[in-house]
Amino acid sequence: MIIYVLRRLVTMAVTLLVISMLIFVIIKLPPGDYLTNRLDELRSQGDPASAAKADMLRAQYGLDKPIWYQYATWVGIWPKPSGFSGLLQGDWGQSFEYDVPVSEVVGAALGMTLLINLATVIFIHVVAIPIAIYSATHRNSVGSHVITFLGYIGLATPSFLLALALLFYLNRWFGISIGGMMDPVYADQPMSMAKLGSVLSHLVVPVVVIGLAGTAGMIRRMRANLLDELNKQYTVTAKAKGLPPTRALLKYPFRIALNPFVADIGNILPHIVSGSVLVSLVLSLPTVGPILLQALKVQDQYLAGFILMFVAALTVVGMLIADLALAVLDPRIRLGQHG
DSSP, X not given: OHHHHHHHHHHHHHHHHHXXXXXXXXXXXXXXXXHHXXXXXXXXXXXHHHHHHHHHHHXXXXXXXXXXXXXXXXXXXXXXXXXXXXXXXXXXXXXXXXXXXXXXXXXXXHHHXXXXXXXXXXXXXXXHHHHHHHHHHTTTSHHHHHHHHHHHHHHHSOHHHHHHHHHHHHHHHHOOOOXXXXXXXXXXXXXXXXXXXXXXXXXXXXXXXXXXXXXXXXXXXXXXXXXXXXXXXXXXXXXXXXXXXXXXXXXXXXXXXHXXXXXXHHHHHHHHHHHTHHHHHHHTXXXXXXXXXXXXXXXXXXXXXXXXXXXXXXXXXXXHHHHHHHHHHOTTOOTXXXX
């Protein structure tokens, strides 16, 4: 197992290196960059002081050099321009639009993004698994048909549309404002029980809105997997030997039916980050989604590059966690061993 983990860590490092190349090349594909566009704008306005600063930043970050040099200095594997260390040294670069380091722009947003994503993943599994078990074990019942219908509704409803509807009706009927992640009065205050309660209360709606489609999809897939496993011979044999129905369900077919969902852990977190951009904009959530969208629009390459690398890191780490969890869940899987 240790050898397998070490081998996977090396593979993860190589994967992230390749992804970083693709990210940097794609960001640089549009003509120009933020500083070039800004420089042209300042010169047209006759602002020599700001234009000189833009020229200084271009030289400082090597943006006047070839693309391979810019990539190598961004990652931190080449002699760096003055004041820039690179990603490998923990320097995420400068956000040109905000005129501050990238770490200051995304610092709080990363924490909120991870909080919302973790809460959404827990919500999807806690809600979907019991409903799927009930639907599979009560096939063709009224409750099963209702769950199937609600699943179709959940899959067909766009998340941003549901967010808009909740914003309008909760405010109109109950006078509740659900935008943001806390009441404005707590924005500049240190963490306290009251502020934590405000964050948790504002967390409910984003989690439900973002997780609805994932919950509906997971219910349908889990139900189908369980129905397939319940009809297999080992389940019939376990019941014939007198094993209680609940234990026979949870110990055998349920564990096997979980395998595809555990294996999919690596895709859930980045999918939630990329799929919740519109919801974050509608609900005014301080996550990295809107920041990434704006950074891509204005070609703020270091800000956009770091956020995309953050999502890529979530993916590869999630894949490793999924593989290790599968080995614990299913004794037939032996990682790093032959036979």
